[in-house]
Amino acid sequence: MKRVSLVLTFAAAAVLSSGAVxxxxxxxxxxxxxxxxxxxxxxxxxxxxxDKGNWTGLDVDVCRAIAAAIFNDPTKVKFIPLSAKDRFxxxxxxxxxxxxxxxxxxxxxxxxxxxxxxxVTYYDGQGFxxxxxxxxxxxLELNSAxxxxxxxxxxxxxxxxxFKLNNxxxxxxxFANEDETVKAYESGRxxxxxxxxxxxxxERLKLANPADHAVLPEVISxxxxxxxxxxGDDQWFDLVKWTLFAMVDAEELGITQKNVDEMAKxxxxxxxxxxxxxxxxGEQLGVTKDWVxxxxxxxxxxxxxxxxxxxxxxxxxxxxxxxQLWNKGGIQYAPPIR
Amino acid sequence: xSIEPRPPPPQFALLLxxxxxxxxxxxGFALQILFVAALLWIGYEIVENARANLAAQxxxxxxxxxxxxxxxxxxQSLIPYSGSDTYGRVLLVGLLNTLLVAIVGIFFATxxxxxxxxxxxxxxxxxxxxxxxYVELIRNLPLLFQILFWYLAVLAALPNPRQSxxxxxxxxxxxxxxxxxxxxxxxxxxxxxxxxxxxxxAASLLRDxxxxxxxxxxxxxxxxxxxxxLLIGLPLLSALIxxxxxxxxxxxxxxxxxxxxxxxxxEFVALTLAISMYTASFIAEIVRAGIQSVHKGQMEAGASLxxxxxxxxxxxxxxxxxxxxxxxxxxxxxxLTKNSSLxxxxxxxxxxxxFAGTTLSQTGQAIEIIAITMxxxxxxxxVTSAIMSFYGWRIGRSLGA
Numbered sequence: 213m214k215r216v217s218l219v220l221t222f223a224a225a226a227v228l229s230s231g232a233v234x235x236x237x238x239x240x241x242x243x244x245x246x247x248x249x250x251x252x253x254x255x256x257x258x259x260x261x262x263d264k265g266n267w268t269g270l271d272v273d274v275c276r277a278i279a280a281a282i283f284n285d286p287t288k289v290k291f292i293p294l295s296a297k298d299r300f301x302x303x304x305x306x307x308x309x310x311x312x313x314x315x316x317x318x319x320x321x322x323x324x325x326x327x328x329x330x331x332v333t334y335y336d337g338q339g340f341x342x343x344x345x346x347x348x349x350x351x352l353e354l355n356s357a358x359x360x361x362x363x364x365x366x367x368x369x370x371x372x373x374x375f376k377l378n379n380x381x382x383x384x385x386x387f388a389n390e391d392e393t394v395k396a397y398e399s400g401r402x403x404x405x406x407x408x409x410x411x412x413x414x415e416r417l418k419l420a421n422p423a424d425h426a427v428l429p430e431v432i433s434x435x436x437x438x439x440x441x442x443x444g445d446d447q448w449f450d451l452v453k454w455t456l457f458a459m460v461d462a463e464e465l466g467i468t469q470k471n472v473d474e475m476a477k478x479x480x481x482x483x484x485x486x487x488x489x490x491x492x493x494g495e496q497l498g499v500t501k502d503w504v505x506x507x508x509x510x511x512x513x514x515x516x517x518x519x520x521x522x523x524x525x526x527x528x529x530x531x532x533x534x535x536q537l538w539n540k541g542g543i544q545y546a547p548p549i550r
Numbered sequence: 551x552s553i554e555p556r557p558p559p560p561q562f563a564l565l566l567x568x569x570x571x572x573x574x575x576x577x578g579f580a581l582q583i584l585f586v587a588a589l590l591w592i593g594y595e596i597v598e599n600a601r602a603n604l605a606a607q608x609x610x611x612x613x614x615x616x617x618x619x620x621x622x623x624x625x626q627s628l629i630p631y632s633g634s635d636t637y638g639r640v641l642l643v644g645l646l647n648t649l650l651v652a653i654v655g656i657f658f659a660t661x662x663x664x665x666x667x668x669x670x671x672x673x674x675x676x677x678x679x680x681x682x683x684y685v686e687l688i689r690n691l692p693l694l695f696q697i698l699f700w701y702l703a704v705l706a707a708l709p710n711p712r713q714s715x716x717x718x719x720x721x722x723x724x725x726x727x728x729x730x731x732x733x734x735x736x737x738x739x740x741x742x743x744x745x746x747x748x749x750x751x752a753a754s755l756l757r758d759x760x761x762x763x764x765x766x767x768x769x770x771x772x773x774x775x776x777x778x779x780l781l782i783g784l785p786l787l788s789a790l791i792x793x794x795x796x797x798x799x800x801x802x803x804x805x806x807x808x809x810x811x812x813x814x815x816x817e818f819v820a821l822t823l824a825i826s827m828y829t830a831s832f833i834a835e836i837v838r839a840g841i842q843s844v845h846k847g848q849m850e851a852g853a854s855l856x857x858x859x860x861x862x863x864x865x866x867x868x869x870x871x872x873x874x875x876x877x878x879x880x881x882x883x884x885x886l887t888k889n890s891s892l893x894x895x896x897x898x899x900x901x902x903x904x905f906a907g908t909t910l911s912q913t914g915q916a917i918e919i920i921a922i923t924m925x926x927x928x929x930x931x932x933v934t935s936a937i938m939s940f941y942g943w944r945i946g947r948s949l950g951a
Contacts, residue, residue, distance in 0.1 A: 296911060324914055324915075326604070357805070358809070363911070364908060368621075368622035372621055376633065386903065398704055443608045444606075547750075
């Protein structure tokens with residue numbers, strides 16, 4: 213009921229407010245002195261509070277990077293944890309300024325929700341987690357299995373498509389929250405737990421014996437995960453979009469959290485544009501000239517953020533794979549800052 | 551030839567004025583029209599405002615999505631359903647699942663509630679304390695925790711399907727639920743069903759006859775052996791003549807799960823168990839209050855007529871208590887139906903889970919879907935209230951009140 217009433221509040225807000233969407237999100241955020249960022253409810257590596265109560269994760273770092281670009285202070289973010297079901301309503305109603313909550317970019321979400329995706333923070337795909345004791349080596353051996361999923365995601369449709377395509381039967385049990393889904397899987401209600409592969413790795417850490425569970429090799433869908441903003445505010449859309457691009461470009465240019473101050477003194481024309489010692493690219497975005505330096509100082513470049521949260525330097529230990537830079541065998545590519 | 555007073559001539563204008571304007575006459579009538587107009591205008595403004603806002607934000611609106619393909623599956627459906635059906639059908643699937651929990655839950659809540667109430671009123675010390683303990687324990691714990699407790703407790707206690715508990719190789723109990731043989735209709739089913747129907751009609755005629763005999767001449771006719779004979783004998787006869795009505799499909803373990811047979815999923819069991827027990831604790835108190843509201847002289851009168859305690863309760867006390875019990879009982883039924891929406895926590899595919907959950911997030915049309923869902927719950931509640939009011943009216947009439 214709590215969840216429904218939340219949605220209800222948002223719906224009521226949409227009904228009653230008059231012209232609620234201002235086209236001036238940046239100004240609103242600056243006046244408020246705080247960025248409102250919708251994140252996940254506790255997905256290790258993407259958005260979860262650490263033992264001191266600080267939010268950490270790749271999705272969280274995107275929010276911090278935006279706050280750094282605006283306020284030069286990555287802590288000026290109010291994180292609002294949202295369930296998969298409530299996230300779009302929260303964005304539509306103006307409750308949050310940006311949604312950075314491992315959300316898959318699809319055509320219908322881009323067109324019908326009154327919101328826009330600003331880029332891809334993580335190229336993912338849907339996979340399956342099973343108990344090793346079942347001795348299953350391929351998703352094609354899952355005929356007649358019971359599958360636990362979280363409701364309100366692209367996962368349920370992919371699952372239906374995959375089993376139908378391969379002529380397999382299955383039983384789906386859909387839960388409202390990720391935690392309950394995993395608990396049901398662990399208690400043996402389901403043979404399989406399915407979500408995006410990165411999520412499988414993250415959730416596996418929460419299980420009693422992570423080593424007893426294996427992620428199957430099949431990846432059954434494309435899940436490009438990215439931040440979303442409301443439709444109709446191009447300035448804000450540009451800023452969020454270029455914050456992520458700046459992180460990727462910084463990695464490509466070799467700018468890291470450590471060397472950022474040195475690099476800022478560089479004479480290279482490209483770096484001068486990036487750091488705003490030449491031109492006013494940052495001001496065109498509505499922030500200051502040194503916006504890239506602020507972002508990198510706060511959260512590091514894309515590669516650093518990736519390693520710290522989900523990659524080699526984290527408990528998840530996920531390989532860069534598709535998320536490697538385009539010139540290193542991956543598909544992460546950002547337009548140039550110029 | 552009897553003389554009846556002539557009815558006064560009808561005064562339509564006066565009647566209309568009374569009905570519409572009350573005591574205030576035509577002036578009040580005008581005021582009411584204005585009030586209704588204002589309400590309609592406010593409603594129109596709300597809808598228009600929402601529509602304009604949604605259009606300005608480029609959020610899709612309207613009810614066209616109901617005809618789109620849903621593309622996801624549901625673990626329990628009372629009607630044939632697959633991923634290639636529409637969102638409209640998803641609504642129906644969810645609604646039926648909600649109704650199933652509500653009806654089964656109301657049934658068990660009522661039975662448990664009455665039993666506990668009678669237990670609490672019982673002169674037996676132990677029984678009354680156990681019943682009292684039940685009420686105080688169950689009604690004071692949050693329902694959501696009870697649902698989760700039953701779900702996880704039930705799941706934890708049961709083995710996986712490969713080690714399922716088998717009863718005669720026909721019933722299998724595992725953490726996938728209870729699998730039972732599935733009846734499949736045979737040609738003998740139609741006469742069998744007709745035979746049952748005939749037996750029920752005959753038994754109720756018999757009951758009417760016995761009642762009339764009791765009220766008119768005071769004879770007590772014991773009819774239950776005949777009724778039982780009819781209810782068992784007629785269908786049996788039909789089965790002997792026309793062949794067996796159904797054959798049973800025996801479930802067997804194939805791969806991960808059982809194939810064949812029908813299955814009671816653990817989500818349904820946990821949810822029904824939790825909401826029936828929870829609501830029963832409130833119903834027990836309502837029933838106890840109702841029974842205690844009947845003057846104890848009634849009980850004594852029954853005893854002095856030589857009726858047993860059970861008969862006194864059944865024939866004298868409970869019918870009078872029902873008048874007090876029914877209105878709060880209706881509230882509990884409505885609560886139970888609405889509480890069933892907590893199903894989403896344990897993955898039972900009720901209306902809120904599949905429609906206000908999955909469908910909402912797939913289509914993103916929050917306003918329409920929440921409006922439909924609220925409308926459906928309102929409708930269910932109004933129908934429940936209407937049925938209970940009708941029942942109350944009948945009781946009131948039969949008591950001559």
